[in-house]
Amino acid sequence: MSDTITMKEKNIQQVSAAQKTMQILVKFFTYAFLILMALIVLFPFYWMIISSLKTLAEYRLNVPTFFPQQIMFSNYAEAFTTASLGQLFYNTMIVGVVSTLLSLVITVLSAFAFARLEFKGRDTMFGLLLATMMIPGELFTITNYATVTQLGWMNTYRVLIIPFLVSVFYIYLLRQNFMQIPNELYLAAKVDGTSDLKYLWKVMVPLSLPTLISITILKMMGSWNSYIWPRLVANDEAHRMITNGLRNAFTETSGDVNYPVQMAAVALVSAPLFLVFVFLRKYIMAGVSRSGIKG
Amino acid sequence: MKVVLQNLTKIFPSRDKKAGKEVVAVNDFNFEIPDGKLIGLLGPSGCGKSTTLYMISGLQKPTSGKIFFGDDDVTELSTENRGIGLVFQNYALYPHMTVQQNILFPLQNLKGADKLSKEEMQERAYNAAKLVQIEELMDRKPSELSGGQQQRVAIARALVKMPRVLLLDEPLSNLDARLRLQTREEIRRIQKETGITTVFVTHDQEEAMSISDMIVVMKLGVLQQIGKPQDVYDDPANLFVAKFLGTPPINVLEGKIQGGKVYIGQEAVLEVSGAEDQDVVIGIRPEGFELAETGALHCNLVNVEVMGRDVSIVSHHPASQNASIRSIINADHKTSVGGQIVRYDLKPHKVFLFNKETEERIRCEVK
Numbered sequence: 001m002s003d004t005i006t007m008k009e010k011n012i013q014q015v016s017a018a019q020k021t022m023q024i025l026v027k028f029f030t031y032a033f034l035i036l037m038a039l040i041v042l043f044p045f046y047w048m049i050i051s052s053l054k055t056l057a058e059y060r061l062n063v064p065t066f067f068p069q070q071i072m073f074s075n076y077a078e079a080f081t082t083a084s085l086g087q088l089f090y091n092t093m094i095v096g097v098v099s100t101l102l103s104l105v106i107t108v109l110s111a112f113a114f115a116r117l118e119f120k121g122r123d124t125m126f127g128l129l130l131a132t133m134m135i136p137g138e139l140f141t142i143t144n145y146a147t148v149t150q151l152g153w154m155n156t157y158r159v160l161i162i163p164f165l166v167s168v169f170y171i172y173l174l175r176q177n178f179m180q181i182p183n184e185l186y187l188a189a190k191v192d193g194t195s196d197l198k199y200l201w202k203v204m205v206p207l208s209l210p211t212l213i214s215i216t217i218l219k220m221m222g223s224w225n226s227y228i229w230p231r232l233v234a235n236d237e238a239h240r241m242i243t244n245g246l247r248n249a250f251t252e253t254s255g256d257v258n259y260p261v262q263m264a265a266v267a268l269v270s271a272p273l274f275l276v277f278v279f280l281r282k283y284i285m286a287g288v289s290r291s292g293i294k295g
Numbered sequence: 296m297k298v299v300l301q302n303l304t305k306i307f308p309s310r311d312k313k314a315g316k317e318v319v320a321v322n323d324f325n326f327e328i329p330d331g332k333l334i335g336l337l338g339p340s341g342c343g344k345s346t347t348l349y350m351i352s353g354l355q356k357p358t359s360g361k362i363f364f365g366d367d368d369v370t371e372l373s374t375e376n377r378g379i380g381l382v383f384q385n386y387a388l389y390p391h392m393t394v395q396q397n398i399l400f401p402l403q404n405l406k407g408a409d410k411l412s413k414e415e416m417q418e419r420a421y422n423a424a425k426l427v428q429i430e431e432l433m434d435r436k437p438s439e440l441s442g443g444q445q446q447r448v449a450i451a452r453a454l455v456k457m458p459r460v461l462l463l464d465e466p467l468s469n470l471d472a473r474l475r476l477q478t479r480e481e482i483r484r485i486q487k488e489t490g491i492t493t494v495f496v497t498h499d500q501e502e503a504m505s506i507s508d509m510i511v512v513m514k515l516g517v518l519q520q521i522g523k524p525q526d527v528y529d530d531p532a533n534l535f536v537a538k539f540l541g542t543p544p545i546n547v548l549e550g551k552i553q554g555g556k557v558y559i560g561q562e563a564v565l566e567v568s569g570a571e572d573q574d575v576v577i578g579i580r581p582e583g584f585e586l587a588e589t590g591a592l593h594c595n596l597v598n599v600e601v602m603g604r605d606v607s608i609v610s611h612h613p614a615s616q617n618a619s620i621r622s623i624i625n626a627d628h629k630t631s632v633g634g635q636i637v638r639y640d641l642k643p644h645k646v647f648l649f650n651k652e653t654e655e656r657i658r659c660e661v662k
Contacts, residue, residue, distance in 0.1 A: 184387035187354050192452070193375040193404035202400075206391045 048270075052076070052263035059260050072260065079265035083249035085242075091157075092242040096223035099161040103219055104212065107170045112200050114171065115178035116186065126175075129168045141229060148233055155236045160229070164222075170215045177211045178204055213283040217276060224273060242269050296365050296459040296492050298328040298351065303360035305346050305516075320346040322516040324360070328494060333486045335503030335524075336496045338513035339539070344496045347513070348462050351494060353377045364459055375404070380453030380491075384465040386445045388437040394448050395433040398423055401456045423455040426485055443474045450482070454489065461486070463495035467502060479506050500540050504528065512536050529644070534654035537578045537647055543607075543623070545647075547616040550577045557648065557661070560614050564591045564641055567648070570659035576616070576649040581607075583645025584622035590638035594620055601626070610637050 051059060052075055054068045079085065113119075114126050144163045153159040181204060189199040205212065230241040246269060250262040277284065303324040309317050321343040328334050336344040349355040351362060353374035361370045369377055380401075388397050398420040402411055411419070424430040427447035437445055446466065453461055466482065467475045483506040486493045497503050503510050504524040512519040512527065512535075520532040531537035537545050548559050551574045556563040559577060584592075594610035597619060601607075608622045622639065648657040 182385070182387065184383045184385060185389065187374075188381070188383060188387040188389075189400075190354060190374040191352060191379060191381040192401040193406075193456075195375070198404070203389055203391075 045270075048263050048267055052079075052260055052267045054260050056258060056260055075261050075264040076268065079261045079268060082261065083245055083265050085245070085265060085268060087237070088240060088242045088245040091239055092224060094157060095160045095241065096220050098157070099165060099223055100216055100219045102161070103165050103167060103170070104216065106166055107174055107215060108200070108205065108212070110166075110171050111174035111178050112196075112204065115175045116204075117196070130172065133168050133172075141232070144229075145232055153233070155234050155239055157234075157239060159233045160239065160241065163229070167219075170219070173215065174208060174211055177208045181207055210283060213280070217280055217284055221273060221276070297330045298460055298492060298494070299361075299363040300324050300326045300328075300347070300351070301361040301363070303347070303350060303362065304358050305343070305350060305355065306358045319516050321350070321357075324516075324518055326511065326518065326521065328492060329509075331490045331492055332508040333483065333493045333495070333506060335507035335510040336494060336513065337500055337503040337510050337539070338498065338519075340498055341515075342513040343516035344498075344513050345464055346516075348381075348464055348494060348496050351460065352379050352381050352462055354381075378456070378459045379462060380456070380458035380460070381462045382446075382449045382453050382464065382466050384468060386437075386449040386469075388445055388448055388452070390437055393434050393436055394424070394429065394440070395420060397437070397448055398451050398455050401452060405456065419455055420451075423451040426454065426488065427451045427481070442470050443478060446470065446478060447481075450485065454485070454491070458491060461489075461491045461493040463493065465496055465498070467497070467499070475502070482506060501542060504540065512539060514539075531578075531647060532656055534576060534578065534649045534656075537649070541580060543581050543621050544617075545578045545580055546620045546622075548577045548579065548612060548614045548620075549616065549651075550575055550614060552648070552657075557646075559592060559612070562591050562593065565643055565646060566662045568660045568662070570648070570657050573657075574651045575657060576651055576654065578647040578649065579620075579641060580645040581621050581623040583642045584608075584624065585640045585642060586624060587638055587640040590640045592639040592641065594637050594639065596635060596637045608637060 050066070050068055053071050053073070054065070055070055055072055058065060058069055114122060140163075148154065148159050148163065153162075185203055186199060189203055194202065225243065226241065227243040230239075231244050234240065235244055246262065246265055249265070250258050303321055304319070305321040307318040307320055324347060336347060338344045346355060350357050353369070353372060357370065361368055363369065364377070389400065392400065399416055402416045402419060405411060421430060421433075424433060427450050429444060429447045429451065432440065432444060432448075437448065440448065446469070450463075450466075463482070467478055470478055479502055482493075482495070495503075495507075507524055509521060510524050510527055511521050514535050520527055520536045522530075527536065528540050531540065534547070538547065550557060550559040550564075551572070552558075552567055552570050553572050555566060555568060557565040557567050557575070557577065592612070594612045596608070596610050598609040599606060600609065604626060606624045606626050608624060610620050610622070612620055643661040646661055648659065648661065649655065650657055
């Protein structure tokens with residue numbers, strides 16, 4: 001009898017040992033895969049940073065080095081002055097902040113209207129707005145270009161801000177969020193003597209804060225990264241945005257491009273976005289996952 | 296503040312324009328709520344009691360009819376200007392605010408002459424919190440409170456601006472049985488202390504009977520009966536009210552009046568005067584039975600349930616509309632029940648006769 005029991009125990013031990021090995025193996029491969037993927041993603045950033053610290057001569061070696069022989073921090077100072085990064089940052093910040101603020105106001109008010117107010121044709125109107133999302137953004141570029149040239153808005157801040165203030169996508173995102181807030185809260189606020197606007201400000205906005213932060217981040221990143229539209233309509237010294245600035249500034253008179261200095265400038269420009277991502281990734285992830293695929 | 300409802304009617308248009316009919320949620324409702332009383336609006340779900348409450352609050356506009364607070368016609372006044380307090384079924388606390396902020400919120404919205412200083416607001420909020428005994432919880436968020444505590448916060452928020460009328464929409468339905476008992480007494484105490492005219496909606500007749508000064512029974516948007524709980528119980532206007540009030544429910548049997556006697560089947564159980572011969576529906580309260588060796592009503596015994604204070608006897612009768620007849624007999628008399636048949640005498644004041652078609656009460660003297 002006792003023999004069979006010990007046999008059983010042994011079996012159990014063996015089974016659990018096998019399971020443990022299995023678990024460890026699965027963990028090992030999962031992490032190996034994740035590390036590999038992380039390396040693939042991070043490598044370009046690594047390459048950007050080491051390139052930005054090389055001399056031009058080292059950069060041009062046929063066999064590239066994986067770590068700079070001589071570290072050139074001066075590239076960063078040079079990048080800042082040659083590209084007049086200060087002015088580029090300033091332009092981008094103005095466009096980014098102003099358009100984000102205005103966009104938030106418009107988004108909040110229209111999302112409230114579509115989520116909470118009752119008026120004739122509300123659903124039809126919302127359907128039409130959603131339908132505009134089907135049209136690819138590039139098509140708007142042409143009509144927008146025609147419009148702003150007619151208005152004489154070329155090379156101004158407003159041409160960079162106004163055409164993209166209304167985002168159907170953000171309105172949709174926020175409306176869905178607003179609609180999840182129980183109707184009783186609205187009725188309770190009515191009983192407590194609030195106006196619609198006060199209810200929106202005191203109850204709905206605080207409750208939708210995560211979505212609003214996601215929208216803010218996405219909108220700021222959008223302004224920071226925008227390239228085609230600013231290139232078309234505002235490419236003068238006074239209004240040039242950061243992405244276009246980086247493109248042109250480093251071509252020397254000989255036609256050569258000083259790549260290490262350009263890389264240094266790119267690193268500087270990426271830094272804010274990088275920080276935003278590190279500190280606010282929770283909200284970015286939430287925004288992206290809520291929106292499905294768009295990032 | 297007395298509240299007067301005059302010919303109040305609410306019709307919801309049908310959703311489907313082709314097929315559906317419009318829904319009359321409240322039909323020509325007339326009622327005067329006396330000042331400082333606690334009124335229970337009672338009825339099965341879908342009877343229009345919540346709609347009535349929402350019309351008093353102004354959250355829904357009546358299709359026709361008028362609402363008065365005192366002598367003011369408030370029918371066209373919007374909710375925020377009516378000066379009412381409303382406690383929702385799910386409490387509807389603002390989840391991002393602390394208990395204190397929740398209670399302060401109605402005060403912060405006061406305008407014009409009613410505007411309060413910060414200190415006054417704090418004091419009023421504290422007093423309201425104290426009234427419902429949650430002054431220790433002021434810094435918590437609603438999600439950190441139990442259901443009963445949330446309910447108290449909701450009452451404090453409704454009371455803090457000293458409303459003219461306090462409305463409660465199924466205030467106890469989200470609480471467990473023990474808490475429900477405790478809280479309904481609490482509501483009664485608070486209402487007495489503040490003297491605010493209060494209307495509360497419930498589908499639980501026991502709840503309504505136990506704390507209301509008056510109950511209003513509704514069915515399908517139509518007022519059935521108004522009165523003090525005991526009066527309505529002892530003197531129901533129709534079969535619906537009789538069936539709706541009381542636990543265990545009233546026993547309903549088919550019978551007839553013939554030659555001054557009430558018959559159930561072939562058995563003449565009571566004498567009656569002042570009613571014509573007709574088929575009737577007979578309602579007998581469970582406490583309306585008396586065991587008697589010579590009793591007129593014969594039932595087939597099914598089961599005897601001992602509950603300590605009383606004994607509950609379950610039996611069958613062919614004329615019964617319910618699946619079984621349940622009687623409650625005081626356990627003081629050591630009555631032994633045995634055999635297949637149980638025989639009852641009936642207490643005349645616990646027996647009600649109803650017209651078979653209209654289900655209205657037949658007013659007559661039963662002996």
